[in-house]
Amino acid sequence: MNNLFLRVSIWVYLGIFFAYLLGPLVIMAITAFNSNGFPSVSPWECFTYAWFSELFQDERILNGIKNSIIVGIGTVIMSVTMGLAGALILTQVWPKLRATYYTIVIAPILVPGVVLGISTVVFWQRVNNWLGLGPDSILADGLFLTIIGQSTFIASYCMLVLVARLQRYDLTLNEAALDLGATHTQAFRKILLPFMMPALATSAVLAFLASFENYNTTTFTFGDYPTLTIELAQKVRYGISPAISALAFIIIVLTVFGALTNEALKRRKELQAAASGDTVKKVDGGFRLPAILSRNPAMIALIALVAVIGLSTVNAMSHNPAQCIADVKEERDMQRTLEAEANLRALAERRAAAAAARAAEAAANGEATEETAPATGGSSQTGGTGAFGNVFAPTNLDGAEEEPEAPEEAPASPFGSVFDPGNLSTAEPSGGN
Amino acid sequence: MSAGVGVNLENLWIRFGDFVAVRDANVNINGGDFFSFLGPSGCGKTTILRSVSGFLDPSEGRVLIGGNDMAGIGPNKRPTALIFQNLALFPLMKVWENITFSMEIKGASAKERRKRADELLDMIALPGQGDKLPSELSGGQKQRVAIARALCAEPDVLLLDEPLSALDLKLRQHMRTELREIQKRVGITFIYITHDQGEALTMSDNIAVMKAGIIDQIGDGKTVYNDPSTAFVASFVGENNVFRGKVKEIRGDEALIATNRSGDLVSRISTANQGKMNVGDEAMMFIRPEALSIAETGTSGDHFVTAKVNHEEFEGNSFNIFTEGDGGKEIKVSIPNLGQTFEDHTGQQITLEYETQNAVAVPAGELATE
Ligand SMILES: Nc1ncnc2c1ncn2[C@@H]1O[C@H](COP(=O)(O)OP(=O)(O)OP(=O)(O)O)[C@@H](O)[C@H]1O
Ligand SMILES: [Mg+2]
Numbered sequence: 001m002n003n004l005f006l007r008v009s010i011w012v013y014l015g016i017f018f019a020y021l022l023g024p025l026v027i028m029a030i031t032a033f034n035s036n037g038f039p040s041v042s043p044w045e046c047f048t049y050a051w052f053s054e055l056f057q058d059e060r061i062l063n064g065i066k067n068s069i070i071v072g073i074g075t076v077i078m079s080v081t082m083g084l085a086g087a088l089i090l091t092q093v094w095p096k097l098r099a100t101y102y103t104i105v106i107a108p109i110l111v112p113g114v115v116l117g118i119s120t121v122v123f124w125q126r127v128n129n130w131l132g133l134g135p136d137s138i139l140a141d142g143l144f145l146t147i148i149g150q151s152t153f154i155a156s157y158c159m160l161v162l163v164a165r166l167q168r169y170d171l172t173l174n175e176a177a178l179d180l181g182a183t184h185t186q187a188f189r190k191i192l193l194p195f196m197m198p199a200l201a202t203s204a205v206l207a208f209l210a211s212f213e214n215y216n217t218t219t220f221t222f223g224d225y226p227t228l229t230i231e232l233a234q235k236v237r238y239g240i241s242p243a244i245s246a247l248a249f250i251i252i253v254l255t256v257f258g259a260l261t262n263e264a265l266k267r268r269k270e271l272q273a274a275a276s277g278d279t280v281k282k283v284d285g286g287f288r289l290p291a292i293l294s295r296n297p298a299m300i301a302l303i304a305l306v307a308v309i310g311l312s313t314v315n316a317m318s319h320n321p322a323q324c325i326a327d328v329k330e331e332r333d334m335q336r337t338l339e340a341e342a343n344l345r346a347l348a349e350r351r352a353a354a355a356a357a358r359a360a361e362a363a364a365n366g367e368a369t370e371e372t373a374p375a376t377g378g379s380s381q382t383g384g385t386g387a388f389g390n391v392f393a394p395t396n397l398d399g400a401e402e403e404p405e406a407p408e409e410a411p412a413s414p415f416g417s418v419f420d421p422g423n424l425s426t427a428e429p430s431g432g433n
Numbered sequence: 434m435s436a437g438v439g440v441n442l443e444n445l446w447i448r449f450g451d452f453v454a455v456r457d458a459n460v461n462i463n464g465g466d467f468f469s470f471l472g473p474s475g476c477g478k479t480t481i482l483r484s485v486s487g488f489l490d491p492s493e494g495r496v497l498i499g500g501n502d503m504a505g506i507g508p509n510k511r512p513t514a515l516i517f518q519n520l521a522l523f524p525l526m527k528v529w530e531n532i533t534f535s536m537e538i539k540g541a542s543a544k545e546r547r548k549r550a551d552e553l554l555d556m557i558a559l560p561g562q563g564d565k566l567p568s569e570l571s572g573g574q575k576q577r578v579a580i581a582r583a584l585c586a587e588p589d590v591l592l593l594d595e596p597l598s599a600l601d602l603k604l605r606q607h608m609r610t611e612l613r614e615i616q617k618r619v620g621i622t623f624i625y626i627t628h629d630q631g632e633a634l635t636m637s638d639n640i641a642v643m644k645a646g647i648i649d650q651i652g653d654g655k656t657v658y659n660d661p662s663t664a665f666v667a668s669f670v671g672e673n674n675v676f677r678g679k680v681k682e683i684r685g686d687e688a689l690i691a692t693n694r695s696g697d698l699v700s701r702i703s704t705a706n707q708g709k710m711n712v713g714d715e716a717m718m719f720i721r722p723e724a725l726s727i728a729e730t731g732t733s734g735d736h737f738v739t740a741k742v743n744h745e746e747f748e749g750n751s752f753n754i755f756t757e758g759d760g761g762k763e764i765k766v767s768i769p770n771l772g773q774t775f776e777d778h779t780g781q782q783i784t785l786e787y788e789t790q791n792a793v794a795v796p797a798g799e800l801a802t803e
Contacts, residue, residue, distance in 0.1 A: 170519070172521040173521050173523060173524075175488055175508070175517070175521070176517060176523070177523075177534065178488075178507070178508045178509045179486055179488075179508050179509070179514060180514065180534050180535040180538065180582070180583075181509050181538045181539070182509055182534075182538045183538075186538055190534075190537070191523060194525050195524075
């Protein structure tokens, strides 16, 4: 009982956890295929690849990607090199200095990226001036500054990864190499580097990803070379388009694919190692998923993803997206006309009713009308020109013209009516427009 | 024998800060010798070896290899190859790549290297194992690969730092003879480090016995075993019974020692101390368990010891009697098992006898702690 409850709650927890983690990504991926102009899932209009082609026609995004990749490669080279040097020094430095050195080298991780960005720009500007170089020298170049700025803290990440591996390095291996006649360089290249290779690869990937997604530091340093994150941030400022979802989708797919390839390679290596050890062990009958699937939920996810895309492609081809979009547009226009007509009709009815009421009132007390009319006229004018309520309401376009003749109708705008105690009763139906 | 390259240590001092790891070592190692440094853990053996291979600079004194001062010459330029205490095989390289690393450094082709590796693998009795990784080898096999790797560099001096310490007893004994054979075959100088006196005695032409940074004695196995120059050497090399006392009388190269517990006993003075011991000096006398035998009870004289038997044990090739001894240590008597019948002496007072030449007297000094 208890056990079952526990298991169920674990699954529920996992469900919530993954929904929280992956939900936004899934939704974003879906919006990339919706023809709706605003990234959305729920008013699903048409399946389309249009956002992808829009994305690939967007010069600025493409340029941003290019810059990001250049900066990424530069940062990887800088950071891994500096990280390795830092890690080597850490293992070599006088033991009493070690803690101090470690703190200093780790510090950039703790400093906010914004500060690093500003200080990078300021510092290199000074150096540039001091060397007497012009504003178009390499030291003032956006690419250079971005790479340097990002490397200041990414190198520390790399160092952490490398130190972990280096601590498991047996220093006598180096001595053995020297003893057998190797120079220090040869010992480094033939013994230490191969040993560090896995950690170097890890730190390179880490450095690239950290560089690719960096915004804080880059925003101060990019100069004439805006990276992808910068471009995206600037784009989002003017409104968000599903083309960005499309980009996100591509990045997600690439990431999953990269992770899977890595996993598959690793697994293959393990299998090879196992096979060279003993081949007999593997034969144990029964049905099983292929090894790559049985322990690899990500692979299953990718296959599912490919399947979904495949299906929707087939669907889209039989369906013809352009036709669909046209249909939707037509439908929308039609709906709009219908709505407008309905509104007009409602307006006409209301006006008729009001006229009847006025006639009745006038019949009741003829003198009072003369005094109230100018007052309501003034208030309705402010209401009518007040931009907020009226602009989007198609009915009010017509209504505005009639204003002078029928001042009571103008307060269809919510703002106009609020300030006019005399119109309280008429304001209510027009608010629901 | 082929005149290999000799190694000399002259007034060698090695300090780590204030700590003196090697104190004034003077050693002459003949070319082609199998030379051992023997001493307890932490006495500075590895330190000496590292100064010969070039990883440590002497604080004072000189290291000469083949008569050349090695000062300022790095480990990769010295004609030595070191077999590390932990072997230090390159874990990511295959066995054949490990073995021929020294050739790779010099730019030899893969084909050449492969050929040489196969020769060496045959020599160390591991034919066809070249494509394995070190992690796929057994302890003894790794051992042999490390030896092959060092020999492949064609050193004039091979340095071995307790290479057998990680192996089990059987394999260790097997490897001893194998190492000795390899040494004879290649004819180069071996400097071998061990804390196992059995290893040192069976393999070495000469042995240096070390204690806490100081070399107490240098000599061949027989000398070190039979004619120790200090109490430390006497107690460290092989089993020995100690009798403490004062020198009562000097008779040429013999001394009469008034022992604290067993009366006056006569003993040979060890060669290194002849003429240096004086009447009244604190002295120690050592007799091997196998040099003692049971005498008629009641006999007395300067080569009889009377003591009460604590317990006895049968060891197969010998029958051991443990009696009360000096300073809380028991006296061990070892009687070879030649098929005779042994009677149980436990609790009895017995008299032990020895011949003067089998007892050796040295000045009182520190004993090896077990
Ligand atoms: N780099 C070093 N810094 C400080 N002290 C050291 C250093 N290397 C060795 N020592 C000290 O020198 C002494 C001798 O060390 P060494 O390694 O030579 O011992 P060893 O005789 O080889 O012992 P073992 O049989 O345990 O290997 C030890 O007390 C050790 O603590
Ligand atoms: Mg040692």
